[in-house]
Amino acid sequence: xxxPSRTFFxxxxxxxxxxxxxxxxxxxxxxxxxxxxxxxxWLAIKLLEADADILSRVQEMPNGAQVIxxxxxxxxxxxxxxxxxxxxLTADRRYGYINGVVRQALQRPLIDRITLTDRIDDxxxxxxxxxxxxxxxxxxxxxxxxxxxxxxxxxxxxxxxxPVAHLFSFLLxxxxxxxxxxxxxxxxxVAGVGxxxxxxxGLLILxxxxxxxxxxxxxxxxxxxxxxxxxxxxxxxxxxxxxxxxFGCAVPAIYATRTIAxxxxxxxxxLLVPLMSCSARLPVYVVFGLAFFGARAGTVIWAMYALxxxxxxxxxxxxxxxxxxxxxSSAFVLELPPYRxxxxxSVLIHMWENTREFVRKAGTTILFASLVMWLLLNLPWGVDHxxxxxxxxxxxxxxxxxxxxGFGNWQTSGALVTGFMAKEIVVSTMSQVYLxxxxxxxTAPLSFGAEVLNMGGGFVTAAIxxxxxxxxxxxxxxxxxxxxxxxxxxxxxxxxxxxxxxSALSMLVFVLLYVPCAATLGAIKHEFGTSWALTSxxxxxxxxxxxxxxxxxxxxxxxxx
Amino acid sequence: MLNQLVGLFENRENGLSLSxxxxxxxxxxxxxLAMIELLVQKGKLIEVGPDGKCCTTCGxxxxxxxxxxxxxxxxxxx
Numbered sequence: 141x142x143x144p145s146r147t148f149f150x151x152x153x154x155x156x157x158x159x160x161x162x163x164x165x166x167x168x169x170x171x172x173x174x175x176x177x178x179x180x181x182w183l184a185i186k187l188l189e190a191d192a193d194i195l196s197r198v199q200e201m202p203n204g205a206q207v208i209x210x211x212x213x214x215x216x217x218x219x220x221x222x223x224x225x226x227x228x229l230t231a232d233r234r235y236g237y238i239n240g241v242v243r244q245a246l247q248r249p250l251i252d253r254i255t256l257t258d259r260i261d262d263x264x265x266x267x268x269x270x271x272x273x274x275x276x277x278x279x280x281x282x283x284x285x286x287x288x289x290x291x292x293x294x295x296x297x298x299x300x301x302x303p304v305a306h307l308f309s310f311l312l313x314x315x316x317x318x319x320x321x322x323x324x325x326x327x328x329x330v331a332g333v334g335x336x337x338x339x340x341x342g343l344l345i346l347x348x349x350x351x352x353x354x355x356x357x358x359x360x361x362x363x364x365x366x367x368x369x370x371x372x373x374x375x376x377x378x379x380x381x382x383x384x385x386x387f388g389c390a391v392p393a394i395y396a397t398r399t400i401a402x403x404x405x406x407x408x409x410x411l412l413v414p415l416m417s418c419s420a421r422l423p424v425y426v427v428f429g430l431a432f433f434g435a436r437a438g439t440v441i442w443a444m445y446a447l448x449x450x451x452x453x454x455x456x457x458x459x460x461x462x463x464x465x466x467x468x469s470s471a472f473v474l475e476l477p478p479y480r481x482x483x484x485x486s487v488l489i490h491m492w493e494n495t496r497e498f499v500r501k502a503g504t505t506i507l508f509a510s511l512v513m514w515l516l517l518n519l520p521w522g523v524d525h526x527x528x529x530x531x532x533x534x535x536x537x538x539x540x541x542x543x544x545x546g547f548g549n550w551q552t553s554g555a556l557v558t559g560f561m562a563k564e565i566v567v568s569t570m571s572q573v574y575l576x577x578x579x580x581x582x583t584a585p586l587s588f589g590a591e592v593l594n595m596g597g598g599f600v601t602a603a604i605x606x607x608x609x610x611x612x613x614x615x616x617x618x619x620x621x622x623x624x625x626x627x628x629x630x631x632x633x634x635x636x637x638x639x640x641x642x643s644a645l646s647m648l649v650f651v652l653l654y655v656p657c658a659a660t661l662g663a664i665k666h667e668f669g670t671s672w673a674l675t676s677x678x679x680x681x682x683x684x685x686x687x688x689x690x691x692x693x694x695x696x697x698x699x700x701x
Numbered sequence: 702m703l704n705q706l707v708g709l710f711e712n713r714e715n716g717l718s719l720s721x722x723x724x725x726x727x728x729x730x731x732x733x734l735a736m737i738e739l740l741v742q743k744g745k746l747i748e749v750g751p752d753g754k755c756c757t758t759c760g761x762x763x764x765x766x767x768x769x770x771x772x773x774x775x776x777x778x779x
Contacts, residue, residue, distance in 0.1 A: 228703060231739055235702035239728070477720075 150181070153233045156221055160214040161185060167210040173203045187211035188218070189227040257478040261361065270365035277358070278445060281349045283438035284610070285342055285422075286429065291605035292341035293426070295598045300334035301630055303591040324514055328572060332510025335571025335631060336502050336564045339423040343495050346422065350387070351490035355482035359384060370453065379409040383452065386416035387445075388494060390656060394663040408456060408464045410664050411676050414656035415452040417445045419498065420563035424651045427567055431632035432644040440645070444652050451653060451683065501562065509558060509565045513572055526573060545650060545685065546643030546692040556650070562657050567631070574634035642700045646692035653684035702726075706736055707745060707777070716749050716776035737775060746775045 152158065164184040168175060175183050186194040188211055198204040215226050222229055264273050308325050317325075353359050366380040386393035393413045397406040417425075425444055429437030460466055516531035523529045527536065527550060535554030542548045542556070551573045559566035639647065655677045656664075665673035709717060709725050722737065723730040740746040 225743065228739070228743055228745075231736075232703040235736055239702055242728075 151233065151237055153185075153230060156218060157188075157226070157229060157233070160188060160218055160226075164188065164207075164211055164214055167207060171203045171206045171210070173201070173207045176201065184211070185230060188215050189230060190215060190225075191227075257357075260479055264358070264361050265364050270361075274362050274365050275446060277353070279439075279442045281346070281353075282442040282445065284349065285346045286426065286438040286441060287609045288606050289342040289345045290430070291602035291609070293338060293430075295602040296341055297338045297630060298598055299595055300330065300338060303595055304334065305330045306591065320518075323518070324511075327575075328510050328514030329507065331571045331575050332513060332568040333502050333507050335568045335575075336423060336506050337499070339426055339567075340495060340499065342422060342426055343419055343498055344491055346419065347388075347491040347494040348487060351487040352482050354490070355480070355486055357477045357479045360477060366449075370456070379405065379412060379456070382409055382413050383416050383449075386413040386418060388419055389497075390414045390416070390418050390660040391663045394660065394667060397667070404464055404466070407668050407672055408459055410668060410672070411459060411464075411679070412452040412456055414660050414676065414680060415448045415455065415653065417448045417652060418563065419494070420657065421651055423564055423567045425648060427570075427631050428635065428639075428644045428648050431635045432639065432641045440648070444648055447649065448652055451687070455679070455683065498564075501564070505562050506564055506568050509561055510568055510572065513558060513565075513569055517572060541685075542650075544693065545688040546646045547639065547650075549638065551638070552647065556654070559651070560655055560658060562659070563651065566651060570635070571631050574638070575630055642692060642695040645695070646688040649691055650684045650688040653680055653687055655681045655684075703736060703740065706733070707740065710746070710775075710777045713776070716774035718774050722775070741775070744778055747778045749774050749776050 153161065161181060161184045164187060165180050167173075168180060168184070183194065183198070187198065187208065190212075195208060198208055218226055218229065224232075263269055266273075305326055308330055309322065312322050312325060353362070363380050363384060366383075370380055382393040382397050390413050393416070394410050397409045397413070421444075422441075425441045426437070429440050433440045513531065517526050517529045519530050526532050531554055532550050535550040535557065538557060539548045539550045539553040542553050547553075551570070555566045555569040555573065558569045635644070655661075661673045661677055664676050706722065706726060709722060717725075719730050719734060719737065723733045726733055737746060741748060
């Protein structure tokens, strides 16, 4: 009868290590050391590796100290011979063995090496196709932002200028508030803050798509593609990563330049980041886009983003050849993570966090600015016309500088100046200036129940319209009636009396390029000093003026005015 | 294996990422990670930022969007 034999696995650690193990095991006997419950070979290896736990246990055992000393001598000898500590040598042998087993046991089909990610990257990071693909994706996103959000934008506008304004009026009436308080709350706060909050649906959708791009892994590809492009025009490729962040907000983007090693490259990037269209400019684009460009609003907004990138490239070329000459170039290393399906929860959190910041700003900076603006528009107290207010007078003094750009009136000049605090304030100021006494008083308040029904019904209609527009993106699907265009917001209607499409375009370009907001300049000053913050403010304003001038005067010469 | 892994870092001033190492070793990243961690623990490799420099020493590391998006890289310890 055969007894089943048991074969114990023993990894061969190689000549020198094996001899050291054998010597140490012999040393156990020579020193009358009893390994007790530990397997002798395993214990010898652990002692050679200087395993802290085992050393402390063996120290407590009879004759343990002698064995530890012997192990130490052997370990030193091995280190001097093999150039590494024993634990690294044993780990190396173990990993080598595992690798051998895996290679023998596992056969990977060659086709697996060419992953789906590789196939997609062949297209989206292609030398010639990559850049058009990037711009095409951005175009589709901005079309979606404008078209899909338009019904919700109208609904929010209706809610703010209707039920919300009426609610505040009602509460003020209940409190027997004086007339000036009515004006302050309804024309100052509701018009100012509400004028900005109207664009929350658009931002939600924008951030949703940006989060999709980020989570899917495409953003890294965009940086890779733009890196090539930027090198063509003499810029450093690393600059585009902060620039992508700049599409959200320039302030974190400025701080993100810290990952760039060279100070010169950091400064150059910080000077270009504010040219990327941050989300604060989007309300200005949307209100002008809807007012003057109708169905082409999405294209115009996309063009603003593309123009920002283009001007950044050109400005980079100028800086590189003048005050910021390049130092030693270093390689741009960028890991392209594999594509993955975006997690809905992560996308929604990203979308909400960014939009919450916008709403928070509306409740703080813009609320404060609206109050100050209202005061300046009404002081000296009892002024009949806003043009005669402090705000109107100061704005009127600045206005001639904007006349060659097509918007030399005091209202627009004043709004642009207040935009220095935050770009959204351009819209809130315009809402206060242009909507004074028009929108809110023109609509007769309904009963509370009717207002709630109106809001609910309006929301459902907006959701259905948005769904139709979204589905109409699919080839062969057309659920949007040809004559259905998004309603203009109250501000859009007011602007149509003050601007032409050409002067509106000139205004958009000026808003895109002119002086960064105070927070961005503060970040540049903090990182690089006052002189660079001033440089940023001056060069951007000069570039903005020149670009708007060329567009407006060039357009007039071509007969578009 | 460990020597082969350390050898990958020759002439790599900007270091290597986990996936680059895994690709070079023709192994899964999870399989390579334990080796890298051992080498980091033993002081053979150091963790660096996405650009290959020591931005991991930055105090804002936990909030860094770039580090989160692009991951750590590793370099031979000086």
